[in-house]
Amino acid sequence: MNLFSLAKQFPTEDAAIEYWIATRWPDGVRCVGCDHDTVYRIKTVGKTGKPSLIFECGKCQLHFSPTAGTLFHDSHLPLQKWFAAIALMCEGKKGISANQMKRHLGVTYKTAWFMCHRIRKAMSDESIEPLGSEGQVIEIDESFVGGKVSRAGLPEANRRKVKVLGIAERGGRVHLKKIKNLKLETITPILEASISENASQIHTDGSTRYVNLLPKEKHVRGNHEREIKAGDSLSNQTIEGAFSLFKRGVVGSYHKLGVEHMDAYLGEFCWRFNRRREQLEMFDAALSNMTREPLPYAKLKGGDDPF
Numbered sequence: 001m002n003l004f005s006l007a008k009q010f011p012t013e014d015a016a017i018e019y020w021i022a023t024r025w026p027d028g029v030r031c032v033g034c035d036h037d038t039v040y041r042i043k044t045v046g047k048t049g050k051p052s053l054i055f056e057c058g059k060c061q062l063h064f065s066p067t068a069g070t071l072f073h074d075s076h077l078p079l080q081k082w083f084a085a086i087a088l089m090c091e092g093k094k095g096i097s098a099n100q101m102k103r104h105l106g107v108t109y110k111t112a113w114f115m116c117h118r119i120r121k122a123m124s125d126e127s128i129e130p131l132g133s134e135g136q137v138i139e140i141d142e143s144f145v146g147g148k149v150s151r152a153g154l155p156e157a158n159r160r161k162v163k164v165l166g167i168a169e170r171g172g173r174v175h176l177k178k179i180k181n182l183k184l185e186t187i188t189p190i191l192e193a194s195i196s197e198n199a200s201q202i203h204t205d206g207s208t209r210y211v212n213l214l215p216k217e218k219h220v221r222g223n224h225e226r227e228i229k230a231g232d233s234l235s236n237q238t239i240e241g242a243f244s245l246f247k248r249g250v251v252g253s254y255h256k257l258g259v260e261h262m263d264a265y266l267g268e269f270c271w272r273f274n275r276r277r278e279q280l281e282m283f284d285a286a287l288s289n290m291t292r293e294p295l296p297y298a299k300l301k302g303g304d305d306p307f
């Protein structure tokens with residue numbers, strides 16, 4: 001959803017709140033304390049002096065806001081701004097930096113950064129369905145991402161860079177995961193969890209690393225240099241494409257990407273990449289995941305919430 005259709009669909013804060021309530025409780029509001037379904041609406045005045053809506057449970061009398069206990073928890077920003085932030089993060093193929101978000105929304109950098117991380121938590125798959133379950137061809141590759149562009153091979157160059165293992169269905173979904181090293185004990189559990197036994201073929205580069213890890217009858221070892229010389233299509237085209245898009249995002253959008261948050265960035269990237277043909281549904285998918293548990297600032301960085 002682009003910002004224009006967003007403004008059209010949610011012209012007022014009330015419209016955004018009602019949409020959120022219907023997303024969070026499609027079968028009617030329930031108490032967040034005791035789960036009772038008799039809940040009253042109370043109009044009150046919020047901390048910012050603006051009218052706001054809270055609920056009162058008919059059973060345990062608990063008062064709670066429509067956003068209590070979710071990723072919007074304790075935020076005093078209007079939901080309209082949050083919706084715009086979610087739309088912007090769904091829209092940008094390469095992602096969006098906290099600085100861009102700050103300019104679009106007119107909030108501080110710290111707030112923008114924190115919003116991005118909360119939305120990033122919603123734009124992540126908590127579990128992945130193994131790739132290749134419908135008999136697709138699988139590609140595996142590794143790459144260094146993040147950090148400053150510097151001379152490869154130097155210890156300094158590697159310090160801020162992170163090694164990432166990529167697994168993809170050719171032309172389909174990808175799974176990118178930060179790894180410490182390429183040792184068997186590191187890679188094996190990731191491959192086992194990510195690749196379906198229905199996969200028809202599994203392509204890797206020419207290294208012998210995967211020889212004992214993958215079923216012989218499915219494993220195809222390619223030679224990417226030879227493929228390029230011969231003008232053939234690359235046997236790692238999908239994973240290569242995903243890596244290069246992610247890296248352009250790192251350079252173009254994230255600038256100083258925090259290495260400690262790499263898995264969250266990778267998760268967001270894969271979530272969006274894997275829904276690239278469902279652009280229209282993406283906003284609602286992210287919004288319904290905002291019902292996930294709150295993400296306190298202290299958990300990310302330490303210190304108080306910037307809201």
Ligand SMILES: [Zn+2]
Pocket residue numbers: 031032033034035036057058059060061062
């Ligand atoms: Zn209750």
